[in-house]
Amino acid sequence: ETGVTQTPRHLVMGMTNKKSLKCEQHLGHNAMYWYKQSAKKPLELMFVYSLEERVENNSVPSRFSPECPNSSHLFLHLHTLQPEDSALYLCASSQRTGSGANVLTFGAGSRLTVL
C-alpha cells in the first residue's frame, strides 16, 4: 500500500448508528487531517493531529470524534449523525516543518450517507 488509504469508501448509516472511518498513511508524515467536502463548498477542516497535538475546528459537532493512536493511523468515530452530515470525508497527511509549503496528500475519501 502506498499513499493515504481510507476505508470504507462508501458508508450508509441511520441516525442512531455508530460507525468509524479509518485512514492510514504510508508516507512517514508527521501530521494527519480530517476534512469534510460538500458539493460546491470549500473543503472544511475538521481536525488536525500534528506532532501528537490535536487542533480542532470549534464548529465541528461533538457527534464527530477523532482518534489518532499513532502517526500513521487516524479514525473518525461517528454517532447520532444528522442527514446534513452526508458528505465526502477526506483524510490527508503532510510533513509539517513549521515553515514553507505544507503539501497535503489526500486519500480518496469515504462517501457518507446519513438516512
Add this chain to the structure above:
Amino acid sequence: GQNIDQPTEMTATEGAIVQINCTYQTSGFNGLFWYQQHAGEAPTFLSYNVLDGLEEKGRFSSFLSRSKGYSYLLLKELQMKDSASYLCAVGDSNYQLIWGAGTKLIIKP
C-alpha cells in the same frame, strides 16, 4: 474574514488553453496551492507559489500576484483527462489552508 473566490464552472475545447482565476483575502499569506480533483478521487497537488510570478510545470502553469491577492492556473493543450475540479488554497498566518469551493472544468471535443 478569510475568503477565496474562484469560478464555479468553466468549459473549454480539447487542444485549447484555459485560465482559471483565484482571488483571495486572508489573514497572512504562506503560499498558494492548486490541487486537481477528478470525480470520485482524491485531490492531488499541482503547484505551489509563494513568490510573485509564473511557475511552469509542463502543460500547467500557475501565476501569483501577492499585491493583488490573485492567482491563476493556466492549462495548455487541453486533453479530455483534464476534465476535473481545480481547487485553490492559501496558507494563512498559522499555515492552515483556506480553500476555495473549486472550479469544475469541462473539456469538450
